[in-house]
Amino acid sequence: MSKLVQGYEVVIGFETHTQLSTDSKIFSRAPTQFGAEPNTQASPVDLALPGTLPVMNKGAVERAIRFGLAIGAHVAPRSIFARKNYFYPDLPKGYQISQFEIPVVQGGNVEFYLGDEKKSVRLVRAHLEEDAGKSLHEDFIGQSGIDLNRAGTPLLEIVTEPDMRSSDEAVAYAKELHKIVTWIGICDGNMQEGSFRCDANVSVRKPGSPYGTRREIKNLNSFKFMKEAIDFEVRWQIEQIEDGHEIVQATVLFDPDTGETRAMRTKEDAADYRYFPDPDLPPLVIASDWVERVKGEMPELPRVMAARFVADFGLPEYDATTLTQSKAMGSYFEEAAKASGQAKLASNWIMGEVSKRLNAADIAIEQAPVQAATLGKLIQRIQDGTVSNNAARQVFDALWNGEGSEVDAVIEAKGLKQMNDSGALEKIIDEVIAANAANVEQVRAGKDKAFNALVGQAMKASKGKANPQQVGDMLRKKLGA
Template sequence: MSSQKVAVKSKPNNLIAGATGDWEVIIGMEVHAQVASNAKLFSGASTAFGAEPNSHVSLVDAAMPGMLPVINKECVAQAIRTGLGIKAEINLKSVFDRKNYFYPDLPQGYQISQYKQPVVGEGEVEIDADGETLKIGIERLHLEQDAGKSLHDQHPDYSYVDLNRSGVALMEIVSKPDLRSSKQAQAYVTKLRTILRYLGTCDGDMEKGNLRADVNVSVRKPGDELGTRCEIKNVNSIRFIGQAIEVEARRQIDIIEDGGKIDQETRLFDSVKGETRSMRSKEEAHDYRYFPDPDLLPLELTQDYVDDLKSKLPELPDEKRARFIKSFGLSAYDADVLVAERSSADYFESVANGRDGKLAANWVINELFGRLNKEGKDIETCPVSAQQLGAIVDLIASNAISGKIAKDLFEIVWTEGGDPAEIVEKRGMKQVTDTGAIEKAVDAIIASNPDKVEQAKAKPSMLGWFVGQVMKATGGKANPAAVNDILKAKLGI
C-alpha cells in the first residue's frame, strides 16, 4: 500500500479523479419497502409498529409445525399498484420460493420470497439529478417476508429475538445499475419514496425501518467492464445513502490504485466513523438453494383484475407536476416543491383553484412551508387551513390588503385562527386606496422634510425613504403602488 493518498473530488461529469486517472462509479439499488397493510403477508397477525416484543406473532410467523401460509390479497394488490406506478410489466403468473438460510430471527430456516418469477417485471423511474433528467431502469419488484429482530442490548450474556416483524410483507424493488453518482442515488430513492406515498402502498418512514436500501457499488475506468461490486446493507436514510456511496467508491479506488483487488462482499456503513466495514462475503443465488414453496400455489392474476387496480390509481407526481406547470403557470422548481408530498400538493391545489396560481404558490411555499419548517410541523398539523390561506390570497388579489398587511394577517390566523376577511374588517386592516387620503399624507411628509425633497430630486433612489415615511404615517395601510405614483408626481421624479 502506498503511504500517500490522492484527494478524491467529484467532477461535474460524475467521474472521480484518482491517482491513475478518472473513475466511474456504478450504483444499483435494492429498496425494501414495507407494504402498507394491517396484516402480514401470510398470516393475520398485526403489523402495527411499537408493540410489546412478540405480541404480534401468529403460529405461522413462529413456524409452528403444520402451520400453513395463506396469501394476503391486499399485499398482492399493493405490489401491483406499485408496479403500475413505476410503469412496470405486471406478471399475470408469479411463484413464491423458499430462500434458505439460517438466522436466529428467521424461525422457519427459510424466507418466503420470489426469485425467477416475480409479480412485477421491468419498469422505470424518472429522476432529475446532476442537471439532467434520467430514466432509471427497474429490474423487478417481488414480494417477500421480513425477518424478526435480534436484540443484543437486553441482557449482558444473551441475545433476545422479537418476532413482531417476522412475516411482515416487503416489496423489494431492484434497480438496474443505471445510477452514476451519490446524488443520483439519493434522487432515485427520494422519487421512489414519493411514488410509494402517493400510491399509499408504503408510508416510506425510514426511521421506523419501513423503507431501507441495500446499495451496490462498484468502480471502473470509463468504458471498461463492470467492476466487482460490494453491497452496503440496510442504509436507513437518504443522507446516509449519499455518504455511504462516496465513502465506498473512494475505498475501492484506493485499493485498486494501490495494486489490490476488490472482494465481493456485504458491508455495513458506519455513519459515526464515516466508513464502510466488512460484514460477510456476498452470497450468490445458489447459496440460498431457492426452490418453489410447496405450501403455496403459483399466484395467477387476470388482466381484468390488474386493469381495475390501474383505473383506480391516483394522479402520480410526474403527472401532477406537469399539470401544475400547465394549469397554474408554475416554474418547474415550484412545481417540484409542491408535489414532493401528496398532502402538500392537495393543500396547494385547494388554495390555488380559481385563484392566481403563482400568487398561491408563493404563499404556500414561502410563507406557509417556511413557518412549518421553523416550528417543526407538517401540513397535517398546520394551524392554517387551505380555506383560510385562500381567503388571504383573495384579499391580496382584490387589493383589500397589501403584502405587508397580509403577513400580519397570516400571523394572526396562525396564532389565533378565525376568518381572514372578518379579521381585516374588525381590526381595520384594509388597505387605503383613497388617493385623496394618500395624497394628504404625502403632502405632510414633503412639507416637513424640505431638505429630503431636494436630495430626492438629485438622487431618485431617495424615493424609497418617502415611501417608508408615508407607509409609517398610514399604519402600513396605504396602497404602495398609489404611494409611489403620487410621490413621483409631487417630487417631479
C-alpha cells in the same frame, strides 16, 4: 457525462424493502402493527411449526399490482415463489419465501428531477417476499434475543439497474420512490420503524471500463445517512484501488456515529442461496380483469398531477414538481389556487412561507394550522389591495399562531388594512415632500436612492398602511420624476 470523483465514475444500484400496508402478514393472519411486545405477533406459520402451511395474502398481491401500474411496469400474469435458503437465528424456517426467476413486477422506471435535470432510473423487478425476525442485542447483560414479530411481514423488494452516478442522484431516486409508494398507499414510508429500508450497491470504475466490484450498504434508514454512507464508501473504494488493493464483494453497514462503513460479511451470490420453487405455494396467477380493476381504483399519480398543474394553472414545471411531493401538498395547493384565483401566488406562498413554517415545526402539511381556503382568502386580500405583502405576512403569523381563524377579522383586529383614501395619502405625501427638500432636489436630479427614501418616509408616516405602489405613483406625479 456524469461527474467524476478523483477520475472515477460512481455506479450505484438500489434494492429497497418496502413494507406493505396490510393488516396481516403475507402468509398468515398474524398482525403487523409496529411496537408490540416481542413475540406476541408470531403465529405458528411464522414460527415454521410442523404441519403449518402458508396462504397468500391477497392484499399484498394487490399492492404489488398497484406499484407495477404506477411505474409503467409489466405485471406478470403468472409468477412463482421460491425458497431462499440461508441460516440466521431470526429466520426460524431456515429459508425465506421470496420470488426469484419470475417476479410479479417486471421492468418499469422511476423519473425525478435532480435540480433542473430530469433523471430516469430503470427498474429490474419488484418481487414479493416475507421479512425475517429481528435479533436484539442486550449489551448491558451480554445476551441476545430473537423477536419474531416481524417474521412474515409482507415486503415488496424493488430492484434497480445500476443507473445512478452520484450520492445526490441516489438520494433523489430514493425520495421519489418513497413518494410513489406512500402516494399510492402501499406503504406508510416510516423509515425509523423499518417500513422503507434501502440497500445501496456501490462501485467505482474508470470511465469506459467494465463495472467495478460492488459493495452493498445495508439498511439505510434515512436520506441523510444514505448520502453520507455512499460518499464514504466511494472515497474508501477509490483509496483502496489507488493503493493497489482489490475490492472484495461484501455486505457493509454504515455507522452514523463514525460516518464510516464497515464490512459485515462477504456478499453472497444467488447460487449461495440454493433457490428452488416453494412446494407449498402454487404459482401466483393474476387475471387481466383484476389488473384493470386496480387500475380503475388508482389515484392520480404525482407526475400526472404535476403535468395538470402546468397545463391548467400555468405553473412552471419546477413549481408543479415541488407541489406534488405529497398528495396532501398537491391537494392543499389546488384548493388555495382555486380559492384565490391566483395559482402562481398560491404556489409562491406554499413553497415559501408555508414550507418554511412546516419545516420549523417539523410537521406535515396536513397539520398546518392555516387551511388552504384561508390562505386563498389572504392572497385575495393582497390582490385586491386590502393588505400589503408585509401586512399579509403579519396576518399569516397571527393565523398560524392561533390568534384568529378568519382573514378579514385578523386584518381589522390588527389594523392592517391598507390606506385607500387617496385624499389622506396625498396629504401625507405633501407633508413628506415639504419636510425633505434635500431628497426632493436629489430625486429631480435623477437619484433613485433619494426617491426610495421619500417612499420610506411616506410609508412610515402612514404606519405601513399605504400601498407602496400607490405612494410611488403619486410621488412621481408630484415631483415630475
